[in-house]
Amino acid sequence: MTTILSCRDLVVEYPTADGPLRAVDRVSLDVERGQTLALVGESGCGKSTLARAIMGLASVKSGSIKLEGEELTGLSQRELRKYRPAIQMVFQNPYGSLNPRLSVGRIIEEPMMVQNIGTQAERRKRVLDLLDRVGLTSEAAGQYPHQFSGGQRQRIAIARALALNPKLIVCDEPVSALDVSVQAQVLNLLVELQRDLGVSYLFISHDLAVVRHIAHATAVMYLGRIAARSNSRDFWKSPAHPYVRALKDATPSMAAIRDGTPGQPILEGEIPSALNPPAGCRFSTRCRYVVDVCRQTEPHLRQVTDQSWVACHRVSVGANGAAVLPESELIAD
Numbered sequence: 001m002t003t004i005l006s007c008r009d010l011v012v013e014y015p016t017a018d019g020p021l022r023a024v025d026r027v028s029l030d031v032e033r034g035q036t037l038a039l040v041g042e043s044g045c046g047k048s049t050l051a052r053a054i055m056g057l058a059s060v061k062s063g064s065i066k067l068e069g070e071e072l073t074g075l076s077q078r079e080l081r082k083y084r085p086a087i088q089m090v091f092q093n094p095y096g097s098l099n100p101r102l103s104v105g106r107i108i109e110e111p112m113m114v115q116n117i118g119t120q121a122e123r124r125k126r127v128l129d130l131l132d133r134v135g136l137t138s139e140a141a142g143q144y145p146h147q148f149s150g151g152q153r154q155r156i157a158i159a160r161a162l163a164l165n166p167k168l169i170v171c172d173e174p175v176s177a178l179d180v181s182v183q184a185q186v187l188n189l190l191v192e193l194q195r196d197l198g199v200s201y202l203f204i205s206h207d208l209a210v211v212r213h214i215a216h217a218t219a220v221m222y223l224g225r226i227a228a229r230s231n232s233r234d235f236w237k238s239p240a241h242p243y244v245r246a247l248k249d250a251t252p253s254m255a256a257i258r259d260g261t262p263g264q265p266i267l268e269g270e271i272p273s274a275l276n277p278p279a280g281c282r283f284s285t286r287c288r289y290v291v292d293v294c295r296q297t298e299p300h301l302r303q304v305t306d307q308s309w310v311a312c313h314r315v316s317v318g319a320n321g322a323a324v325l326p327e328s329e330l331i332a333d
């Protein structure tokens with residue numbers, strides 16, 4: 001497998017009136033060629049900040065971001081230009097991310113114009129090819145974003161992202177604003193494009209149900225840190241980390257979503273502030289398995305099975321080789 005993107009010990013901070021807010025704290029992850037790495041976690045855990053850092057839009061305090069082995073951190077904006085076509089982004093809001101004053105054809109053509117690619121006739125032809133690839137007709141080129149539904153707008157955003165033949169598309173909650181039925185169509189399109197073009201995705205979502213069927217590997221973030229990651233599609237069958245388990249319990253099944261059955265209550269307890277994270281394990285204030293050591297020592301990611309890594313003191317490997325948590329949950333204080 002070839003690694004397209006690799007982050008190592010990445011730290012991103014925002015200056016705030018109360019001091020630096022560390023939104024991404026020593027995060028390491030890899031995206032393989034032609035595969036999808038899902039990045040999952042609750043609101044505010046640092047997903048979009050990580051995406052912005054990869055796009056060169058947030059300044060990196062320390063650590064490394066490599067695209068096919070080339071270091072991107074520390075490059076000037078001018079030097080970054082060379083790599084820009086290789087990494088594209090699709091945003092959550094298909095309403096805000098398309099310029100309402102430009103025709104759809106022009107929106108999709110724009111990245112090629114900026115990069116001085118092809119003649120105008122060649123670019124126009126490419127626009128029609130791209131529209132066809134994302135399931136829109138050629139008439140769409142002359143129309144404007146407001147004439148399209150949310151799902152169609154996201155198709156336009158995907159066509160624009162594909163225009164420069166990127167190696168990686170960072171998708172930041174690309175279907176969260178869409179109806180459930182439309183979500184599945186856009187997800188299917190992304191999977192189809194990956195199969196045909198070999199593009200890699202870093203797919204960000206707060207919703208496990210969304211990533212479950214498209215991710216080859218999954219990383220779960222909590223308060224700026226990676227709590228667990230797995231290279232297996234079976235990750236969700238045996239979620240050994242207490243946070244992953246809680247997230248999964250709070251996620252309705254696809255069938256329940258279709259039937260409109262509500263899921264379990266979401267995770268209890270407030271997410272602590274990233275300005276002042278808990279000592280030891282960051283999840284300790286909400287964890288049903290917490291013991292004293294959790295509040296004192298930060299658990300580091302360690303490999304527990306062939307395919308999975310968890311940052312938790314209490315996960316062990318069971319007799320069948322699977323990662324397990326103790327039978328008894330709460331240890332009384």
Ligand SMILES: Nc1ncnc2c1ncn2[C@@H]1O[C@H](COP(=O)(O)OP(=O)(O)OP(=O)(O)O)[C@@H](O)[C@H]1O
Pocket residue numbers: 014015016021023041042043044045046047048049050206274
């Ligand atoms: N420009 C900023 N200045 C200061 N703090 C910020 C800024 N942008 C984000 N943050 C903080 O950084 C942390 C991570 O935010 P981020 O937007 O990366 O989270 P997220 O996982 O993408 O959340 P969501 O699911 O809501 O999109 C949060 O505590 C947030 O309040």
Ligand code: SF4
Pocket residue numbers: 241242243281282283284285287288289290291294299311312313314315
């Ligand atoms: S280290 Fe402790 S507090 Fe953290 S997830 Fe594991 S059991 Fe829970």
Ligand SMILES: [Mg+2]
Pocket residue numbers: 047048049172
């Ligand atoms: Mg976000």
